[in-house]
Amino acid sequence: MRIAILAHEKFPDRAKTALGVLRYGDYDVEAVLDRDSAGSQVSDHVPDVQDAPIVEGMADVDADVDALLIGIAPIGGGFDESWRDDVKMALENGCDVISGLHYFLENDEEFTALADENDCELWDVRKPPEDLTVSQGIAGEVDAEVILTVGTDCSVGKMTVSMELARDAREAGYDAAVIPTGQTGIMIEGWGNPVDRVVSDFTAGAVEEMIVEKGDEHDYLFVEGQGSIVHPAYSAVTCGILHGAMADQLVLCHEAGKEAIHGYESFELPSIRRYVDLYEDLAEPVSDATITAGALNTADLEDDEEARQAVEEYTDSLDAPAADVIRFGTDDLLEALLE
Amino acid sequence: MRIAILAHEKFPDRAKTALGVLRYGDYDVEAVLDRDSAGSQVSDHVPDVQDAPIVEGMADVDADVDALLIGIAPIGGGFDESWRDDVKMALENGCDVISGLHYFLENDEEFTALADENDCELWDVRKPPEDLTVSQGIAGEVDAEVILTVGTDCSVGKMTVSMELARDAREAGYDAAVIPTGQTGIMIEGWGNPVDRVVSDFTAGAVEEMIVEKGDEHDYLFVEGQGSIVHPAYSAVTCGILHGAMADQLVLCHEAGKEAIHGYESFELPSIRRYVDLYEDLAEPVSDATITAGALNTADLEDDEEARQAVEEYTDSLDAPAADVIRFGTDDLLEALLE
Incomplete structure (x- = not known):
């Protein structure tokens, strides 16, 4: 499937979904739409993902694409009206539009009319x-061994770790799949x-239904976790995934140096031992899962030696193998997780 | 507010909502609709709630009522078509209709048309x-002290315990209110x-919003809990309430003799100590609540002495005061919970 990704004014640093799709998605990305960086290439900004030209808008996408994917989300998840012309042009060209916004495209009369007219689909992945x-x-x-990523907070890398582990397990010859639970994972x-x-x-x-659907087709399922069990706002989702997935193994994801819940700074993180x-x-009362590995996001530590030391400390607190899977690879984790 | 309660073929044993409203609601119940028990009185079946005549249908309700309340729910929460004439007659008489069904009355064209015509309201409490x-x-x-009922399973008495504690606290002169989180609690x-x-x-x-709304108006809030933290299906809701309410104290509710999750019998209950x-x-990481009291439902034990012994054992396991609040009253619990 050939796609264009809309990421106006936010690529790459504030375009988490766009980056996830570029890095892990099974799409040919023909262009990224960002009016601020038009004229450059994805590779000018991010070295290790598939390359594509960055253009002003849909009118500048040369290739014939099957879909336009909204790769960013403003705070609140609304639809930014400055994107309307791009979405309209995509639909007029017969492209599907894929969106993870809170605002559902299929509730927009102009978009649904255009989609009908041009026989293309609006996919609101958040619905x-x-x-x-x-x-x-x-x-x-x-039958599958179910491995769930859990976290000390939101945005500590659960989706990324799930994707990295599943990809590398497949490359090592294992039959592994991802169970996506959030918008970026679903798009990927x-x-x-x-x-x-x-x-x-x-x-x-909602988690069980996916596990049951895929659980006899693969040997390993990597379930994308959400939130954190001590998050003042989102722990319900975390708890539901923990019990719904009935995981065999857990991978505890954490960000080096993080001390409080992001956006809820009066809530300090418990110790790593406490999280375990x-x-x-x-x-335990539902599935008796154990934390058999950890993943530490060290992106904020510039020095490799410092990062290595942070991982060592994390490994000690966990009493299980750990790594920054982006910086140091997944080998140690996969050795612990796969039979 | 004067109401009639619909409970066809299920009063009293399978009419949990009807009984809850009769027992705790601030309504004058003018009639209960149950075609199976028509001609008898509520007091013929249940001794300790407000009395009312049981009648065949709306046509037999003598009093002028403000609302018809659906006091039962079939498995699945659908609307039983044998109730349609009663609901229609209520609306034609200008009565509101209150329902906790999954099936929303306001999605029923006949009901919405009649409600419009007769200037009355459809209240789907589950929406x-x-x-x-x-x-x-x-x-x-x-400002309020927040006291949350939590449970070892669904249907062990969390709603009842919240209502009993709040009512008796008020009767003892304390300023106490209930924070309702489920359909029956909301109707009450x-x-x-x-x-x-x-x-x-x-x-x-959703819980926080209610606590914030009422938390400075009262000295004590009794929050109606839901599910159980080890329930394979419903733990997400339990966890969200636990963290959203940020309770100061917890009351652990349990049913004497229960050994497995109802409807999920392969999942054994952990020990009471483990629940604590x-x-x-x-x-703890969110609100540092402790279990300061317990409530044991001993309805299935006929012998009072046996019930008393079960409560004693429960008290020992909890290491906190406990009682069957229906059988033995709330005194011991309130002494532990109120300052």
Whole structure:
């Protein structure tokens, strides 16, 4: 599938979804739309992802693309009206439009009319399927080994770690798949339930449904976790995923130096040891998962030696193998996680 | 407010909502509709709640009522078509209709047309308000002491215990209110957010919003808990309430003799001691709540002495005062909970 990615004024540093799709998605990215960086190449900004030209707008996309993917989100998840012409032109050209905004494109009359006219689809990935329901408590019955990323906070790398581990496991010859639970993961994988948007009673059920669907097709499932079990706002989603996935193993993701919940700074993070106990004790009555590996995001540490030392300390606190999977690779983790 | 309660073929044993409203609601119940028990009185079936005649249908309700309240729910929460004539007649008489069904009355064209015509309201209590959002992490800032009921499973008495404690605290002269989180609690109190139906990301926020609204008006808030922190399907809601309420004290509710999660019998209940640790350890990073009392439902034990012994054992496991609040009253609990 050939796509263009909209990332106006935010590429690359504030375009998490665009970067995730460039890095992990199975799409041919023909162009990135960013009016601030038009004329440069993706590779001028980010070295290790597929390259593509950065252009002003849809009118400047030379290739014939199948879809336009909205790769950024303003605070609040609304639709920025400065993107309307690009979305309209995409639809007029017969392109599907993929969006993870809170604002659903399919509630926009202009877009739905154009999509109808040009026989193309609006895919609001944040809109949960209507047939979700409560968990039956059966995710533990699948054949696959289920490995869930959990975190000390939001945005500490759970999605990235899941993607890196699954990709490298596949490259090493294992049959591994990702269970996507958030908008970027869903866009990368092309399917999945946006677990943070489902009815709260269906949180575990929304994860279980995916595990059951894929659990006998693969040997390893890497489940993308969300939030943190001690997050004042989002712990419900974390807890529902923990119990819905009925994981066999957990990978605790953390960011080096982080001391408080982002955006909720009066809430200090517990010690790493405490997180291990909290996750394992809470999992135990449902699935008896243990934290068998850790992932530390050291992006803020410039010095490699400093990063290596942070990982060593993290490994000690966890009492399990750990790494920064982007900086130092996934070998140590996969050795611990795969049989 | 004068109401009639619809409970066809299920009063009293399978009419949990009807009974809760009769027992705790601030309504004058003029009639209960149950075609199976028509001609008898509520007091013929249940001794300790307000009395009312049981009648065949709306046509037999003599009094002038303000609302018809649907007091039962079939499995799945659908609307039973055998109730349609009663609901229509209520609306034709200018009565509001209050429903906690999954099936929203306001999506029923016949009902909405009749409600419009007769200037009355359809209140689907299970429909969350549209303006809910994520928690800000501020429930801990309110003046009131926040006391949350938590459970070893669903249906062990959390709603009942919250209502009994709040009522008896008020009768003893304390300024106490209930924060309702489920359909029956919401009907009883006449307001509240149905926390199990909100978007999962807003679970804690839906509770916080209520705590913040009432927290400076009262000295004590009794928050109605939901589910159980080890429930394979519903733990997300439990966790969101625990962190959203930022409780000061927890009351652990349990049913005597229960050994497995209802409907998920392969999941054994952990020990009571384990529940105490799980709830306290999980609360701690957000609000440092402790379990200061317990409530044991001994309804299945016929013998009072046996019940008393079960409560004693429960008290020992908890290491905190406990009682069956229906059987033995709330004195011991209130002494522990109120300053």
